[in-house]
Amino acid sequence: MKYYFAPMEGITGYVFRNAHRACYPGMDKYFSPFISPNSNTCMNSRERNDVLPEHNGSLELIPQILTNRAEDFLRTLEELADYGYREVNLNLGCPSGTVVPKGKGSGFLAFPDKLDAFLEEVCQGAEEKGISVSVKTRLGLEDEEKFPRLLEIYNRYPLKELIVHPRLRIDYYGKFPRMESFAYAVRESRAPVCYNGNLFARRDIESLSAQFPDVKAAMLGRGLLASPGLCAAAPGGEEEDRRTMRRFHDMVYEGYREISFGDKNVLFKMKEFWFFFIRRFSGGEKLLKKIRKAQRLSDYETAVDMVFGSLPLLDEADLSVLEK
Ligand SMILES: Cc1cc2nc3c(=O)[nH]c(=O)nc-3n(C[C@H](O)[C@H](O)[C@H](O)COP(=O)(O)O)c2cc1C
Structure with missing residues (x-):
């Protein structure tokens, strides 16, 4: 199993990530909290500082972008490519009340046709630059039944990985993850699927592996904030x-x-x-x-x-x- 540290805005910035890497080596990837570009600038100074190579050493960092404008995504991707990044992640999960009404994060999931056109432009632009795109998604806004349509769209593009946090926007971070829809994603996704959601203890990871032997990557957020050594190979006393x-x-x-x-x-x-x-x-x-x-x-x-x-x-x- 590969282990990814989930992006957590306000918490998992570079200071936190470097300390974690020094004390608990072995995570396969860290994802940056989202970068939110606008039509004038790709990143503000806090966001840029967070991804600058000199602040991240040899740590395997995947920058995450939150936008619904292909042009802004591609401009940001170009700057990230100049810093040496070879993969960027698209945020299709953020449930925040300041993000969703703008049609971004999980709010973008309500506009499948627009999302399709966005992915087409973005994946083509990224390929020309030799950069891979991965997606971190929820199941939808309010209705799990609409997930197959979204997956059909994701399957049209050469995504490096599909990270599925199997909740709806209306679930926020509560309720149990909707595992039937996750199983559907595992069966139907063309891109390799990574699981995210409520892995709080070693036995949660073990039961995920037992239930989904084909899932080779797990992303953990709050579990690692509470038990930063949760993914370490050999727990000490x-x-x-x-x-x-x-x-x-x-x-x-x-x-x-x-x-x-x-x-x-x-x-x-x-x-x-x-x-x-x-x-x-x-x-x-x-x-x-x-x-x-x-x-x-x-x-x-x-x-x-x-x-x-x-x-x-x-x-x-x-x-x-x-x-x-
Ligand atoms: C405080 C906080 C900040 C978060 N910030 C981000 C973010 O910037 N980008 C993102 O994709 N998800 C963000 N998330 C969601 C997490 O990455 C993760 O998907 C969610 O917490 C579920 O995983 P967990 O149960 O392992 O914590 C955030 C969650 C929390 C609680």
Whole structure:
């Protein structure tokens, strides 16, 4: 099985990715949070910084683009090709209320004819530049029955890979993934299929492999934010686990401090980080509150020392909070 780190806007930027790669080597690919071009610029400075080769070392990064305009996609692809990238990913999954009404992300799935024309132009342009295009898709907006039509469209193009997050837009990140539609994708897709959604523990990955032996790639998001070593070949014992988690945390924290966008921003980023990371610690709610309340770095550091110093590690992260 190949393992991909899912793109997660606001969390899995280059500081996070490099720390993860250093502490938990072995992921096959990392996907960048989406780049959202417009008719004037391909990328803003934050987006460009995130994909610059000097910020990503030898890490296998696939930049992701969110747009419904072929022209904007191709201009961005050209800039990415200049940086040395050979694959780009199209976001057809974002469920956000600021994206969907513009017909982007999962909002694009409501316009299959337009999507077809977009893919035709984009795949032709990409091929001329020697760049592969992969797609990360949901099943549709509100109606699973429309997925076969979308798959028929994807099958017309030489996509490098089809990453399927088998939910509808209306599911957001809740509810269980719709595995029957995923099975349909595995049977019918011309492109190799990668599974994404709710892989939170090793046994989830094992049961995916058992159920879909032909699926050779899995993308993980929230599971890896809570248990960053989830895809590591040989899990160590609790003490080693704790030491590596501490090292990982410290690298992320130091990384944000180094790019020095102010203590307030560092705290904001670390609070987002802890929303998931605390789930591996038993009884972490109280200290999570303390972390969230921290107004100064020194308060934050005290709370973090308390987490690492006092809370037992769970064998697997408790992500039940995501179901509420
Ligand atoms: C905070 C957050 C940010 C996300 N940002 C992106 C993004 O930029 N691009 C994307 O394709 N998906 C994004 N996603 C979706 C994830 O990549 C993934 O598809 C989703 O979380 C399901 O996988 P999981 O159950 O393994 O987390 C985001 C999800 C979350 C929770």
